[in-house]
Amino acid sequence: MAKLHHLGFPRIGNKRQLKFALEKFWAGDITEQALQQTATQLRADNWHSQQKLGFDFHTVGDFSFYDQVLDTSLLLGNLPQRALQTDNQLDNYFRVARGRSQKQPCCSATHTNNGETEAGEMTKWFNTNYHYIVPEFDRQTRFTLNPDNLLTQIKELQRINSQVKPVIIGPVTYLWLGKEKDNSDKLSLLPELLKTYQQLLQLLAENNIEWVQIDEPILALEIDINWQNALQTTYQTLSDSPIKLLLITYFGELKDNLDLACNLPVAGLHIDAVNGLHEVAQVAQQLSTDKVLSLGVINGCNIWKTDLNKTLSWLQPLHTKRQDNLWLAPSSSLLHVPVDLNSEHKLDHEVKNWLAFATQKLEELSLLGRALNDSVESVFEQFTENKLAIESRSRSNRIHNPSVQQAVTNISADLGNRKQGFDARKVVQNNYLKLPSYPTTTIGSFPQTNEIRATRKAKRLGQIGEQEYQQEMRKSIQFCIEQQQKIGLDVLVHGEAERNDMVEYFGELLEGFVFTQFAWVQSYGSRCVKPPVLFGDVSRSKAMTVEWAQYAQSLTDKKVKGMLTGPVTILNWSFVRDDQPLKTTCQQIALAIREEVLDLEKAGIDIIQIDEAALREKLPLHRSKWSEYLAWAIEAFRITANGVEDQTQIHTHMCYSEFNDIIESIASMDADVITIETSRSDMQLLDVFEAFNYPNAIGPGVYDIHSPNTPNIDQMVALMHKASTRIPSEHLWVNPDCGLKTRKWNEVEPALINMVKAAQQLRSQ
Ligand code: GLN
Ligand code: ZN
Numbered sequence: 001m002a003k004l005h006h007l008g009f010p011r012i013g014n015k016r017q018l019k020f021a022l023e024k025f026w027a028g029d030i031t032e033q034a035l036q037q038t039a040t041q042l043r044a045d046n047w048h049s050q051q052k053l054g055f056d057f058h059t060v061g062d063f064s065f066y067d068q069v070l071d072t073s074l075l076l077g078n079l080p081q082r083a084l085q086t087d088n089q090l091d092n093y094f095r096v097a098r099g100r101s102q103k104q105p106c107c108s109a110t111h112t113n114n115g116e117t118e119a120g121e122m123t124k125w126f127n128t129n130y131h132y133i134v135p136e137f138d139r140q141t142r143f144t145l146n147p148d149n150l151l152t153q154i155k156e157l158q159r160i161n162s163q164v165k166p167v168i169i170g171p172v173t174y175l176w177l178g179k180e181k182d183n184s185d186k187l188s189l190l191p192e193l194l195k196t197y198q199q200l201l202q203l204l205a206e207n208n209i210e211w212v213q214i215d216e217p218i219l220a221l222e223i224d225i226n227w228q229n230a231l232q233t234t235y236q237t238l239s240d241s242p243i244k245l246l247l248i249t250y251f252g253e254l255k256d257n258l259d260l261a262c263n264l265p266v267a268g269l270h271i272d273a274v275n276g277l278h279e280v281a282q283v284a285q286q287l288s289t290d291k292v293l294s295l296g297v298i299n300g301c302n303i304w305k306t307d308l309n310k311t312l313s314w315l316q317p318l319h320t321k322r323q324d325n326l327w328l329a330p331s332s333s334l335l336h337v338p339v340d341l342n343s344e345h346k347l348d349h350e351v352k353n354w355l356a357f358a359t360q361k362l363e364e365l366s367l368l369g370r371a372l373n374d375s376v377e378s379v380f381e382q383f384t385e386n387k388l389a390i391e392s393r394s395r396s397n398r399i400h401n402p403s404v405q406q407a408v409t410n411i412s413a414d415l416g417n418r419k420q421g422f423d424a425r426k427v428v429q430n431n432y433l434k435l436p437s438y439p440t441t442t443i444g445s446f447p448q449t450n451e452i453r454a455t456r457k458a459k460r461l462g463q464i465g466e467q468e469y470q471q472e473m474r475k476s477i478q479f480c481i482e483q484q485q486k487i488g489l490d491v492l493v494h495g496e497a498e499r500n501d502m503v504e505y506f507g508e509l510l511e512g513f514v515f516t517q518f519a520w521v522q523s524y525g526s527r528c529v530k531p532p533v534l535f536g537d538v539s540r541s542k543a544m545t546v547e548w549a550q551y552a553q554s555l556t557d558k559k560v561k562g563m564l565t566g567p568v569t570i571l572n573w574s575f576v577r578d579d580q581p582l583k584t585t586c587q588q589i590a591l592a593i594r595e596e597v598l599d600l601e602k603a604g605i606d607i608i609q610i611d612e613a614a615l616r617e618k619l620p621l622h623r624s625k626w627s628e629y630l631a632w633a634i635e636a637f638r639i640t641a642n643g644v645e646d647q648t649q650i651h652t653h654m655c656y657s658e659f660n661d662i663i664e665s666i667a668s669m670d671a672d673v674i675t676i677e678t679s680r681s682d683m684q685l686l687d688v689f690e691a692f693n694y695p696n697a698i699g700p701g702v703y704d705i706h707s708p709n710t711p712n713i714d715q716m717v718a719l720m721h722k723a724s725t726r727i728p729s730e731h732l733w734v735n736p737d738c739g740l741k742t743r744k745w746n747e748v749e750p751a752l753i754n755m756v757k758a759a760q761q762l763r764s765q
Pocket of ligand 2: 443613653654655737738739
């Protein structure tokens with residue numbers, strides 16, 4: 001009998017209950033006890049709803065108040081010292097997560113310290129949009145097992161179910177994810193760390209646990225011999241423990257680590273059989289038949305229905321051979337998909353029929369299990385429905401637009417080329433745009449006031465008509481333009497009041513997208529995102545931004561910069577169709593946004609910014625595949641941007657601090673100006689320009705918009721001086737490091753006034 005399990009389920013709740021409880025707790029509105037109750041309830045609800053699926057193992061340890069890596073730090077007694085301010089474990093935990101725990105009522109005017117401390121660094125979890133808190137290590141690091149949370153949850157689940165499988169992050173991945181705070185070598189901590197893991201496994205055995213899921217996703221990365229050896233040592237050492245280990249890898253193929261993974265002394269191995277489908281046969285052959293082979297057959301990172309018939313047909317022979325030793329699961333934790341499709345009542349019916357969220361993915365798995373273990377007939381009806389849905393999706397003319405497909409086929413290399421090179425363009429643009437040296441600008445958005453939000457909401461709910469909406473938005477554009485003129489900026493923007501989100505706005509106006517009501521996915525802590533669903537060929541039926549830009553331009557003699565989101569960012573922040581290469585989808589978006597760029601140009605907008613905040617997001621885990629990804633991603637940007645005349649100035653903006661390793665690709669986008677985030681690192685990020693002669697103009701963000709503080713003029717001047725040691729000063733722009741939508745006008749105004757003064761000083765020097 002094939003056995004069924006899953007690697008983790010979303011913990012936020014189908015209505016984001018956890019988010020709201022956390023935020024209330026942090027604000028001091030509910031007690032810790034109330035927060036814990038919500039958590040217990042959410043776990044119980046998840047477990048109860050999974051009961052009926054007939055899984056052989058029930059997963060525990062996938063719940064977290066903030067992040068599972070931070071939970072592991074807590075479990076191992078490795079929270080940074082600075083956060084350990086009281087005996088309250090949860091308070092200390094939140095201090096690492098977000099710099100503070102619950103808001104305390106102040107006892108006196110002089111009382112300022114309510115436990116604030118520096119939050120732990122946060123970074124992206126492999127190739128997902130989930131972020132984890134980076135573990136901290138130094139020479140003094142010691143581990144002490146702190147198992148209470150996990151044991152409590154295990155006991156909760158054991159009351160419901162007997163076959164309980166805890167999930168923990170493996171020791172090698174844990175070390176890999178962390179950072180040394182001194183110049184010690186984190187791998188030297190492994191022997192100590194393993195002792196703690198041994199204690200943990202011993203303890204779990206004493207608590208009637210038979211199997212433990214131990215996640216080592218670094219098996220999907222290129223790791224050097226030291227890390228390979230660490231895996232050997234680890235699983236050799238842990239093989240003495242009285243518990244069976246199911247070693248887990250996800251987010252990609254094993255590649256060079258395949259032999260290693262198959263030969264580690266563990267009781268079972270789980271692989272990603274979606275991204276690594278072609279490795280299944282080889283793993284099945286190499287992994288001895290007395291070991292469990294767990295196959296991740298349902299995609300844990302996207303939202304499309306699985307083709308059950310197809311999956312069943314390749315699983316059947318494996319099942320015949322391995323029987324009980326074949327386990328089935330989603331490819332990864334379901335943390336990366338929304339909770340339940342049944343919450344969606346307004347979703348387009350046809351598209352809805354093609355989708356599966358976490359709840360539905362577990363049902364798919366259950367059906368596959370029944371087909372293998374009972375009979376194909378027992379699930380005939382459900383498999384037929386699945387087949388019809390898969391066929392309807394592949395045939396639907398909602399998805400396939402021949403003229404879009406033709407346009408993609410017709411893409412030629414020159415579509416992405418400007419007429420002349422940057423140096424020649426620069427002369428044309430200087431004469432045409434007549435900007436001062438060190439020109440000042442902003443990144444696009446201005447404060448989203450309550451009024452603006454209320455207007456958009458009223459429009460959405462049909463409480464106001466198109467005309468009233470237009471009027472209100474125009475008022476806000478006018479206000480923005482007046483403010484910018486008063487402040488004395490050189491290149492103005494309309495302020496993006498009409499946009500709720502930089503991807504959603506365009507998705508709603510383009511063909512090929514649908515939007516959900518509740519398809520939230522955790523990004524970090526209590527923050528969730530609701531990506532649009534890109535289901536079909538993308539095209540633009542009408543201009544999307546031209547009227548706003550044109551109106552803004554009509555109010556001023558200064559240049560107004562048109563504002564668009566780039567194709568790679570739209571792609572990377574959506575749930576994307578899986579029935580054609582990402583490259584093709586990206587080309588379609590590129591062609592659509594290109595039309596908008598050309599329309600803006602025609603409408604007299606001489607400067608156009610195309611944001612690529614998420615350019616790096618889908619950079620493959622394996623470096624060997626970077627160049628392929630970058631080639632089509634950069635080409636898509638070039639197609640979007642480079643059809644304009646020489647005098648039209650193209651800007652792009654990226655919030656990523658990590659562009660150093662892809663700087664050549666960024667340069668080849670050939671944007672006339674790129675604005676980037678650098679202020680937080682004191683321009684250190686510009687070091688890359690010492691080795692690499694960046695050819696075009698750059699606006700290194702001179703102040704951090706994430707802080708409400710007013711930036712200091714001298715500091716900004718000094719930062720620009722630092723920049724000018726690496727970049728020719730005639731290529732420098734002066735701007736904040738990101739959009740201003742989350743700030744208030746009374747913060748933005750003094751900040752930009754100072755920024756303009758800084759630019760004036762630079763010019764006079
Ligand atoms: N133009 C966008 C804004 O200013 C850019 C946002 C971003 O970089 N994330 O809001
Ligand atoms: Zn930004």
